[in-house]
Amino acid sequence: MSNGPARHTLRRYRKAVLNVTGVLVALVTLFPIFWMVSTAFKPPAEIYSLTPHPLPAHPTLSNFREVLDGSVIGMPYWVFLRNSLFVTLTSVVASSVIALLAAVAVARFRFRFRATYLIMLLIVQMLPQQALVIALFLDFRRVNLLDSLLGLILVYTAFALPVTIWMLRNFVAVVPRELEEAAAIDGAGPVRAFLRVLLPLVAPGLVATSVFAFIFAWNEFVFALTFLGTDQGKYTLPIYVKYFFGRGSNDWGAIMATSVLFTVPVMIFFLLGQRRLRSGLIAGAVKA
Amino acid sequence: MDTMRRAETAAGAEAEAGAPSLQRSGQWFLPPLPARLRARRSLRRRWPPYLLLLPSVVAIGLLLLWPTIQIGVYSFQNYGIQQIVGNEPTQWTGLSNFTSVLSDSEFWLSLRITVVFSAVVVPLTLLTGTLVGLLLHRLGRRMAALVSTAALLAWATPAVSASVIFVWLFDPDGGVADWLLGRLPSWLGGGAARWSGFSWTNAPLPAYTLLTLLVVWQAFPFIAVSVLAGLKMIPEELHDAARVDGAGWWRSFWKVTYPLLKPIFLVLLLLSIIWDFGVFTQAYLVTGELGNRNEYNLGIYAYDRAFTTPPAYGLASALALILTVVLLIITVGYVRASVRQGAIQ
Numbered sequence: 001m002s003n004g005p006a007r008h009t010l011r012r013y014r015k016a017v018l019n020v021t022g023v024l025v026a027l028v029t030l031f032p033i034f035w036m037v038s039t040a041f042k043p044p045a046e047i048y049s050l051t052p053h054p055l056p057a058h059p060t061l062s063n064f065r066e067v068l069d070g071s072v073i074g075m076p077y078w079v080f081l082r083n084s085l086f087v088t089l090t091s092v093v094a095s096s097v098i099a100l101l102a103a104v105a106v107a108r109f110r111f112r113f114r115a116t117y118l119i120m121l122l123i124v125q126m127l128p129q130q131a132l133v134i135a136l137f138l139d140f141r142r143v144n145l146l147d148s149l150l151g152l153i154l155v156y157t158a159f160a161l162p163v164t165i166w167m168l169r170n171f172v173a174v175v176p177r178e179l180e181e182a183a184a185i186d187g188a189g190p191v192r193a194f195l196r197v198l199l200p201l202v203a204p205g206l207v208a209t210s211v212f213a214f215i216f217a218w219n220e221f222v223f224a225l226t227f228l229g230t231d232q233g234k235y236t237l238p239i240y241v242k243y244f245f246g247r248g249s250n251d252w253g254a255i256m257a258t259s260v261l262f263t264v265p266v267m268i269f270f271l272l273g274q275r276r277l278r279s280g281l282i283a284g285a286v287k288a
Numbered sequence: 289m290d291t292m293r294r295a296e297t298a299a300g301a302e303a304e305a306g307a308p309s310l311q312r313s314g315q316w317f318l319p320p321l322p323a324r325l326r327a328r329r330s331l332r333r334r335w336p337p338y339l340l341l342l343p344s345v346v347a348i349g350l351l352l353l354w355p356t357i358q359i360g361v362y363s364f365q366n367y368g369i370q371q372i373v374g375n376e377p378t379q380w381t382g383l384s385n386f387t388s389v390l391s392d393s394e395f396w397l398s399l400r401i402t403v404v405f406s407a408v409v410v411p412l413t414l415l416t417g418t419l420v421g422l423l424l425h426r427l428g429r430r431m432a433a434l435v436s437t438a439a440l441l442a443w444a445t446p447a448v449s450a451s452v453i454f455v456w457l458f459d460p461d462g463g464v465a466d467w468l469l470g471r472l473p474s475w476l477g478g479g480a481a482r483w484s485g486f487s488w489t490n491a492p493l494p495a496y497t498l499l500t501l502l503v504v505w506q507a508f509p510f511i512a513v514s515v516l517a518g519l520k521m522i523p524e525e526l527h528d529a530a531r532v533d534g535a536g537w538w539r540s541f542w543k544v545t546y547p548l549l550k551p552i553f554l555v556l557l558l559l560s561i562i563w564d565f566g567v568f569t570q571a572y573l574v575t576g577e578l579g580n581r582n583e584y585n586l587g588i589y590a591y592d593r594a595f596t597t598p599p600a601y602g603l604a605s606a607l608a609l610i611l612t613v614v615l616l617i618i619t620v621g622y623v624r625a626s627v628r629q630g631a632i633q
Contacts, residue, residue, distance in 0.1 A: 015428075018423065018426055018427055018431075019427070019428075019431055021423060022423060022427050022431045022432075022434065022435045023431075023434075025420060025423065025435055025438070026434050026435045026437075026438040027438075029435075029438040029439055029441070029442050029505070030438045030441065030442075032442075032445075032450070032453045032454065032457060032505065033441055033442070033445060033453075035453065035456075035457060035464065036449070036453045036456075039456065047462055048461060048462040049462070050467075051467065052462065052464050052467055097343075098343040098344050098347060099344065101340040101341070101343060101344070102340060102341050102343070102344040104340055105336070105337040105338075105340035105341045106337075106341075108337075109336065109337035109340075111337040111338065114337075115632050117341065117345075118631070118632045119623055119627075119632065120348075121348075122619070122622065122623045122626060122631075123616065123619055123623060124348055124352050124353065126562050126615055126616070126618075126619040126622070127352060127356060127612060127615070128566040128568075128587060128608070128611055128612060128615055129566075129568065130566070130568045130587040130588075130590060130591050130608070130611075131356075131359055131587070131590065131608030131609070131611050131612045132352065132355045132356065132359070132608075133591070133594075134355075134359065134362075134590070134591075134594045134601060134604050134605055134608055135354075135355035135356070135358040135359050135362065135605070136351065136355050137594070137595075138358070138362075138367075138372070138601060139354075139355065139358070141372070154347075154351060155351055157347060158347040158348055158350070158351035158352055159351070159352070161344050161347060161348055162348065162352075165344060190336075215444070218446070219446035219447060219448065221447060221448050221568075221569040221572075222568055222569065222591075225572075226595065238446065238448040241448050241449065241452060242448060242573070242577075245452050245455075245573065246577055250459070250461065252456050252459070252462070255452055255456065256452075256453070256456065259448075259449045259452050259453065262446065262448070262449060263445055263446060263449040266444060266446060267441060267444045267445070270440065270441075270443075270444035271437075271440065271441075271444070274440055274444075
């Protein structure tokens with residue numbers, strides 16, 4: 001026991017090194033986000049000053065005002081927020097319903113082509129969007145779904161499915177079958193048993209998949225960029241950010257303000273749902 | 289913390305729920321039922337799974353599989369502006385799209401950029417993510433919450449926002465990166481003169497350096513969180529035993545942790561290759577929205593051929609097909625790794 005105190009000091013030293021490393025990692029990781037927010041509140045003189053300062057000396061809301069009232073593009077921010085929310089929420093609901101049905105089939109039944117179906121999901125989820133967008137653009141042009149939010153909803157719903165089905169089937173599989181059997185013996189039909197027994201127990205899984213589908217649709221860029229070419233009134237928020245970014249004016253205050261208004265909602269959503277999403281994604285991608 | 293643990297056990301319990309002894313029979317374990325009821329059940333059982341799958345099969349078939357087939361068809365046709373407006377019929381042109389792609393130096397440049405970029409970013413992401421995962425595993429609860437929240441915020445940042453932020457960080461007028469590099473001692477960074485007004489987006493090497501930092505920043509949290517989940521599954525006793533046997537941190541990582549996490553690492557490696565090979569949004573925005581042709585990667589090159597005038601959908605489809613086939617080859621490895629881990633139960 002003669003080396004007790006020495007070992008104690010060593011352990012404390014190690015712990016301090018770990019903690020300092022942790023703080024550094026957290027600071028470096030957070031810096032870009034911090035810089036976005038800080039720039040959004042800075043007046044132009046501070047944004048382009050030769051020595052950057054971390055915090056705005058004279059915080060201003062003028063960047064946000066420029067973005068919100070839409071003096072640049074001719075339409076207020078709320079139009080794009082509404083488009084984004086409409087597209088996102090509709091596709092979340094649609095993909096959750098479709099995925100739940102499929103997840104029940106895959107987790108509760110043995111049938112031919114079951115393995116084929118599951119492998120198909122794994123493969124399809126890897127198809128590159130920038131390849132498919134070419135064919136889908138030509139298809140949608142034919143059936144008048146370009147410059148239409150409905151077209152985006154269809155794409156977002158379908159593209160969220162492989163992952164959401166894959167995640168949800170894990171959540172369905174762990175609900176004890178005996179519960180449904182008991183409900184069936186008590187005289188409940190399959191629909192009633194589903195609504196009363198399975199649905200409440202799968203709710204956490206639905207939260208996870210909804211968060212995933214929400215983030216996917218809210219953030220999606222390639223299809224929105226390609227399909228919403230001419231009608232600015234249909235722009236979703238990522239395209240609104242790109243519009244400011246691509247003007248070539250280097251109005252970084254306004255660009256960061258749009259970016260904040262686009263990013264903060266999804267971050268809040270992510271932090272609220274992250275625990276379930278994280279375990280769901282890991283279960284889907286790694287463990288399962 | 290509680291919900292997290294619950295969801296984790298929920299995911300982990302899947303193996304038990306689908307225990308092979310109950311599954312191989314093709315029937316779930318059921319309490320004995322009267323014969324008539326059982327017969328009705330087996331009839332009822334044949335159709336429901338297909339009906340339940342129908343909506344997803346239709347959606348995926350129409351919006352994912354059908355376009356993939358069309359890409360394959362278009363790549364052998366002369367689909368261009370005359371064909372889309374209906375002035376001329378679409379004709380089969382054999383391999384001509386592919387021969388003109390393969391003889392185009394821009395294709396080889398974009399392929400080289402794509403491959404080199406993945407070769408750098410994939411190991412860097414895996415390394416950063418694994419180190420942060422190991423760090424998270426050893427930190428106390430509060431510090432771990434701080435670091436993982438920071439990582440999750442980076443993960444949650446949309447690709448569009450992240451790209452715009454990084455272009456601003458590296459902007460020649462007022463960006464933080466040039467200012468910081470200029471403050472480094474001149475033997476290390478080259479001095480302020482070297483970096484003042486340095487443009488990161490106008491040449492391939494600086495642009496892809498920026499993209500590397502951007503993609504690693506966005507992608508390492510997923511790796512870290514996955515590695516952490518794997519680490520939590522390793523019983524503490526194994527590391528204790530290794531320590532008793534005199535193994536240091538390094539040895540215990542390679543002899544205990546790594547072999548146990550190898551399946552996870554394999555899947556993460558394949559996923560990273562697939563993602564980094566196909567990175568589009570960030571590359572599109574950083575390289576100036578189709579502004580710099582010498583900075584195209586494969587996906588952007590295909591996109592450019594399809595959507596800048598005059599559109600060459602046939603040629604673009606040939607490129608898209610090449611990209612898809614490369615990704616599918618890697619996906620086969622991913623599927624095999626997943627199946628071997630018992631994903632298809």
